[in-house]
Amino acid sequence: MSRPLGELSLQRFGEVLAGRGVGPAAGSTAAVTVSLAAGLATKVAKAAADREAVDELDRLRAKALRLADDDVEAYAGFLEARRKPGGGPAAAEAIVQVPADVVTVAVRVAELAALLAGTGPDALAGDAVTAAFLAAAAAESAAMLVGANIADSADAGGELADPRVEHVEERAGHARTLAERLV
Numbered sequence: 001m002s003r004p005l006g007e008l009s010l011q012r013f014g015e016v017l018a019g020r021g022v023g024p025a026a027g028s029t030a031a032v033t034v035s036l037a038a039g040l041a042t043k044v045a046k047a048a049a050d051r052e053a054v055d056e057l058d059r060l061r062a063k064a065l066r067l068a069d070d071d072v073e074a075y076a077g078f079l080e081a082r083r084k085p086g087g088g089p090a091a092a093e094a095i096v097q098v099p100a101d102v103v104t105v106a107v108r109v110a111e112l113a114a115l116l117a118g119t120g121p122d123a124l125a126g127d128a129v130t131a132a133f134l135a136a137a138a139a140e141s142a143a144m145l146v147g148a149n150i151a152d153s154a155d156a157g158g159e160l161a162d163p164r165v166e167h168v169e170e171r172a173g174h175a176r177t178l179a180e181r182l183v
Contacts, residue, residue, distance in 0.1 A: 030145070
C-alpha cells in the first residue's frame, strides 16, 4: 500500500483488509483499533476539559496509525527477507517489535480511558468504557501476535523462548483488568 492506512475511509480500509496478499492484517487492525479507542477517549477528555489527556491521547492516536502502517511494512519486509539466504534477523525483529509497540500504546489508552470513565462527564461514561475495552482487546490481539511472530521468526532462525511474550501478555492483562473493573 502506498497510501497511509489512516487516510483511507473505513469502507476502503475494510476492502483492503479483506484483500489477498501482503497488506494490512491482524497487527494493523489492532493498531487501528487502538487509534479508534484513543479517539473515543479524546471525546471524553475534551468534555472533561482535561487538556493534558487530550494532548496525550492525540499523540497516542497518531502513533497507533503509524504503527498500523509499520506493521504492513514489517511483515512485507519479513516475507521478502525470508526468501533470501540468512532469513534477515532485522526483518524478523520488526515483526515482533511493532505489535509489542501496539501493546504499549493500547495499554496507555486503556489506562487513560479508565481514568476518564471515573472523572469525565457521566453522559460520556459509556464512551470511556468502550474506549477502554477496545484498547484492551487491541492489546490482547497484539500480544498474541508477538508470540505468533516470534514463532514465525523462529522458523527463520529466531529463538522461541523470548521473555517479551510474557511481558506483553502481562501488559495486555493489565488493560483487560482495567476495562473489566469499569462494568
